[in-house]
Amino acid sequence: MKFRVVLTALLAFAAISTSAQAQDIEAGKKKAEACVACHGANGNSVAGAFPVLAGQNPRYIYLQLKDYKEGRRSNPMMSAVAQGLEKQDMQDLAAYFGAQKQVRTGFKTDPARVKAGAAKAEESLCAMCHLGGMSGQNEVPRVAGQHPEYVLNQFKNFKSRERHNDAGNMTSLAQTLSEEDMTNLAHWISDLY
Numbered sequence: 001m002k003f004r005v006v007l008t009a010l011l012a013f014a015a016i017s018t019s020a021q022a023q024d025i026e027a028g029k030k031k032a033e034a035c036v037a038c039h040g041a042n043g044n045s046v047a048g049a050f051p052v053l054a055g056q057n058p059r060y061i062y063l064q065l066k067d068y069k070e071g072r073r074s075n076p077m078m079s080a081v082a083q084g085l086e087k088q089d090m091q092d093l094a095a096y097f098g099a100q101k102q103v104r105t106g107f108k109t110d111p112a113r114v115k116a117g118a119a120k121a122e123e124s125l126c127a128m129c130h131l132g133g134m135s136g137q138n139e140v141p142r143v144a145g146q147h148p149e150y151v152l153n154q155f156k157n158f159k160s161r162e163r164h165n166d167a168g169n170m171t172s173l174a175q176t177l178s179e180e181d182m183t184n185l186a187h188w189i190s191d192l193y
């Protein structure tokens with residue numbers, strides 16, 4: 001008897017959280033119109049300066065928006081955008097972009113760089129946090145298929161500690177990477193899609 005009560009409560013909770021998520025995606029779609037100019041339709045940005053958001057982990061997107069708003073990560077464009085977002089907006093946007101299908105960027109990778117990047121990634125244990133295929137989990141971003149230009153910029157920002165909202169994971173790792181390593185890793189990542 002007790003078991004059935006608990007089970008019913010659990011099922012009801014599951015139903016609520018599923019519909020809440022669907023509502024978030026729907027609300028996020030509308031709010032995402034403010035992002036399309038830079039991040040592209042459905043979060044598949046065309047220019048390499050703007051990160052692909054389609055298929056990114058919602059938890060990671062949410063935390064980055066919060067960091068931009070609260071000044072832990074800064075960028076002239078994104079810090080301004082985030083100022084106008086409330087918690088619910090960030091959650092809706094994260095749910096929407098996370099649910100979109102990522103498409104290939106069309107970047108032509110250099111096979112020699114992809115190979116060298118793969119070797120460096122193995123040596124640096126990237127998959128320990130980003131998982132196999134660099135697909136990410138929760139607050140660890142999916143980087144597979146990301147624009148090389150954006151990735152290279154982030155490596156440099158981590159190395160110079162201009163970006164330091166990573167609890168030390170990436171800033172310390174980046175100290176061990178040369179510009180050549182970073183470029184190779186960016187090609188390898190781009191090729192993972």
Ligand code: HEC
Nearest residue numbers: 034035037038049050051061064065074075077078081093
């Ligand atoms: C004027 C152009 C512009 C607009 C509009 C814009 N962004 Fe951005 N966005 C950028 C740039 C440039 C970056 C990379 C900044 C950096 O290096 O920190 C970025 C980064 C991000 C990131 C971090 C991604 C990552 O992989 O770490 C998120 C999340 C994001 N934007 C979400 C949004 C959302 C949601 C909107 C709409 C509400 C939006 N952006 C609107 C230019 C823009």
Ligand code: HEC
Nearest residue numbers: 121124125126129139140141143151154165166169170185
């Ligand atoms: C100890 C865990 C850990 C390891 C190992 C690690 N990462 Fe990360 N990485 C993270 C976390 C956490 C973030 C997000 C930091 C934040 O919230 O700003 C991140 C962010 C990144 C980003 C920025 C993504 C974006 O969208 O802005 C790139 C690119 C990246 N990692 C690539 C790599 C590569 C390549 C390796 C191996 C050479 C690696 N990482 C190893 C934990 C790790």
